[in-house]
Amino acid sequence: MSDPLRHLSDEEREALEETDLPEWTEPMLATLTDRPFDDPDWIYERKLDGVRLLAFKAGGAVRLMSRNRKDNSDRYPEVVEAFEAMERDGFIVDGEMVAFEGNVTSFSRLQGRMKIQDADEARQSGIAVHFYVFDILHLDGYDVTGLPLRRRKGVLREALEFDDPIRFTPHRNEDGVAYWKEACRKGWEGVIAKDAVRPYTHGRSKSWLKFKCVHQQELVVGGFTDPKGDRVGFGALLLGFYQDGELRYAGKVGTGWDEETLDELRTRLDRLERETPPFADAEGIPGKGVHWVRPELVGEVGFTEWTEDDRLRHPRWIGERQDKDPEDVVKEEPGA
Numbered sequence: 285m286s287d288p289l290r291h292l293s294d295e296e297r298e299a300l301e302e303t304d305l306p307e308w309t310e311p312m313l314a315t316l317t318d319r320p321f322d323d324p325d326w327i328y329e330r331k332l333d334g335v336r337l338l339a340f341k342a343g344g345a346v347r348l349m350s351r352n353r354k355d356n357s358d359r360y361p362e363v364v365e366a367f368e369a370m371e372r373d374g375f376i377v378d379g380e381m382v383a384f385e386g387n388v389t390s391f392s393r394l395q396g397r398m399k400i401q402d403a404d405e406a407r408q409s410g411i412a413v414h415f416y417v418f419d420i421l422h423l424d425g426y427d428v429t430g431l432p433l434r435r436r437k438g439v440l441r442e443a444l445e446f447d448d449p450i451r452f453t454p455h456r457n458e459d460g461v462a463y464w465k466e467a468c469r470k471g472w473e474g475v476i477a478k479d480a481v482r483p484y485t486h487g488r489s490k491s492w493l494k495f496k497c498v499h500q501q502e503l504v505v506g507g508f509t510d511p512k513g514d515r516v517g518f519g520a521l522l523l524g525f526y527q528d529g530e531l532r533y534a535g536k537v538g539t540g541w542d543e544e545t546l547d548e549l550r551t552r553l554d555r556l557e558r559e560t561p562p563f564a565d566a567e568g569i570p571g572k573g574v575h576w577v578r579p580e581l582v583g584e585v586g587f588t589e590w591t592e593d594d595r596l597r598h599p600r601w602i603g604e605r606q607d608k609d610p611e612d613v614v615k616e617e618p619g620a
Contacts (some may be wrong), residue, residue: 288442289424291388292435297485305342305374305387305422312378312419312484314476314492318618320464325481327433327455328463331474331494332416335398335607336381339415341367341375348381348577357608361403363415366450366562372443374424377451379417388471391584392544395603397510417444418453420483429484436484460495468497500586500604501616503534503596506562508553510573517546519586522569523585523596525580525615530564534594540601543560553577568595581608590615 289300337356340347346367348356357364360381361376383394396411420440421429429435439453446452455478457462464475474496482491507522520538541549556577563569584602591597594615 287444288439289426291438291541292431294418296431296435298364300429301427301430302425303422303427305340305376306426308349308353308374309338309421310486311336311338312486312492313351313488315488315490316493316616316618317477317495319457320461320475320495321477322458322460323477325459326460326477327437327480328460328479329418329453329455329476330467330472330475331384331496332380332453333391333473334380334394334416336414337379337381337607338421339363339367339375339377339379340418341370341373344373350609352609352612354606356607358403358450359397359400359406360413360415361406363413363449364403366447367554370445372460375420375421375443376422377417377440378419379415380422381413381415383411383413391603397592398604398606412449414449416451416453416460417446418455419484422430429486431483432480432481433484434480439446448496464495464519466495467593471497473498477548478501478598499589500584500602502533502582502608502613504579504613505553505577505581505583506531506533506579506609507569507576508550509570509575511546515546516543517541517550518575519573521583521601522574523599524579525613526611531562532594532615533563533565533567533569535568535594535596535599536570537583537585537599537601538600556580568593582606582608582610582613599608 306444336351346364382389395455402407468477477493479491503523505521506524509519511519520536522536523534558576558578561576564577582605584605586602587596587599589597
């Protein structure tokens with residue numbers, strides 16, 4: 285088995301930290317920008333519409349952990365088994381779990397896996413998944429986050445075996461604007477731009493930027509309305525985001541579900557029901573036929589734009605997000 289660190293310069297070796305594999309480490313998160321750019325010191329990756337996971341392997345055991353520290357291993361047993369089959373042990377890699385509809389990653393299709401808690405049921409789901417690995421944080425007893433990104437990508441490429449369902453995330457070294465335009469033409473979610481000379485840092489960073497082709501973000505469910513006519517389950521979900529520790533109302537979404545999901549979600553909402561609204565503001569909230577719920581459910585919502593009073597225009601429900609805690613949901617704005 286080769287040593288992926290053997291090519292490091294003396295200066296790069298000084299950036300390594302010899303340490304035991306940690307139980308947890310916080311992933312690096314990208315910042316939204318509305319200005320695509322070209323820069324030779326940056327690389328550009330396709331933005332995948334899936335679930336961010338860190339893969340830990342120590343002593344032959346593999347864990348797939350979401351950014352809110354939930355173990356997702358039983359949802360994706362074929363990925364766990366692929367990592368277990370690798371000769372190499374003792375690493376942490378960062379990536380995105382996806383399912384495809386044609387040539388486009390589909391968060392809605394991945395929902396079928398995200399609801400499963402049993403490995404055997406996951407195998408029988410008929411939903412194929414792939415884990416796109418794009419970074420490496422720990423290898424062979426060393427924390428490698430201090431290395432520049434281009435060097436980490438080289439180490440990653442040599443450290444692991446990339447056979448389905450595990451895939452290496454390709455990147456471009458130039459033409460970020462052209463790549464973003466191509467992504468939008470192809471119906472992708474967007475492009476991630478990464479400063480290729482910077483280390484891996486934990487938490488939100490402006491060294492990673494995302495150019496989106498579509499408007500979508502996580503929002504918290506704070507209530508729902510009664511269904512009308514032949515509709516089952518509920519009419520619409522009332523959504524919000526946190527600002528200064530308070531849940532602010534952002535509008536309602538009434539599309540994006542089939543009847544089975546409407547019924548299933550209504551059952552769960554009934555268990556969360558409360559007497560008072562969780563929103564700090566009441567302006568614009570429907571006055572009749574409304575049920576309030578504890579703000580524990582997070583969903584991914586697509587929309588055309590934000591209005592001047594922070595309401596969603598033409599929202600549509602994409603799917604539930606179990607990888608983000610409600611209190612971490614804020615309005616995503618360029619540069620924030």
